Amino acid sequence: MIISINILLIIKSLFHLNTLLRLSDKLPLTCSRKGTCCHGNQVMLNPWELHRLAFEKQISAREFRDLYCDWNGILLKFNGEKDHRGKSACSQYIANFGCSLHDGRPLACRLFPIGRQIQNETIHYIFQGQTFPCLNGCPEVEDLPQVTVADYLIGQQTELFEHAQDAYLELMQNLAEIALMLLLDTGLDSTFDVYIRQEWQKVGVESPGLIAKRIDEKWLDYLILPAIQFDSKNPKSFIAAHELLLQEQAQFQIDKFTTKKEIAEFSIQMMSMALFVGKSIGADIDALSKMWSEVAE
């Protein structure tokens, strides 16, 4: 079974499945560097993390996506050598060395075994299940020094990566708002109203591969491979420019529409883009698509 090491971003409570942590909690968070969690896992990437990894690899984000990612750039490939458990290594893992892109590793990898949940705008740190995850594969961590959650986050330099996660959450919401605004622009004609909301909800249960197929290639590039000059070490300017690019291109496109059908189809595409970004940051997109459909109703 694949255990996701993605950050959990949810709008419904899953706390009963997880262990809620306080920043002062001391845990066996000294890594034994066996690489267990770099095998057989699932690591999602937001667009800035994809660019950050590509910078570290010294190739373009497009090349990194094509060579090392699935789902159009939001999932790292785990297609390396298998470990003793038969689980494949991350495409960036080097046996007897570790992560080849350590400085650029994404938030999910920095946080593991901790997860991050955002619920009602409050951030919670958790670990999945009731048993400390590292004990499954690296039981020796019990003999290594314990560290508080707060010190662990500082040591892993998560701050900018957490900022990127939060900024993409906001970008996702802004794309969904464009979709909502377009729904209103159809004049609340019942044919389009029902059709658009049904499609939104269908997107919420589709795989990222299928969602990507709903998005024009040009828009997938705007979403995942935006042509932005950026400071590779700082997500703030990158995501601000990314947001602006998407807003400007959307407005440019909307200005050209002449029929309700065009508006309706673009509303579905904007929601697909919002949910695709949502998937890249580990959001519960099924719940989100239902919520936005209810808001529209």
Ligand code: SF4
């Ligand atoms: S499972 Fe835990 S101890 Fe083992 S390599 Fe990963 S972070 Fe380190």
Ligand code: SF4
């Ligand atoms: S990016 Fe690096 S730390 Fe993350 S799973 Fe891959 S090899 Fe491990």
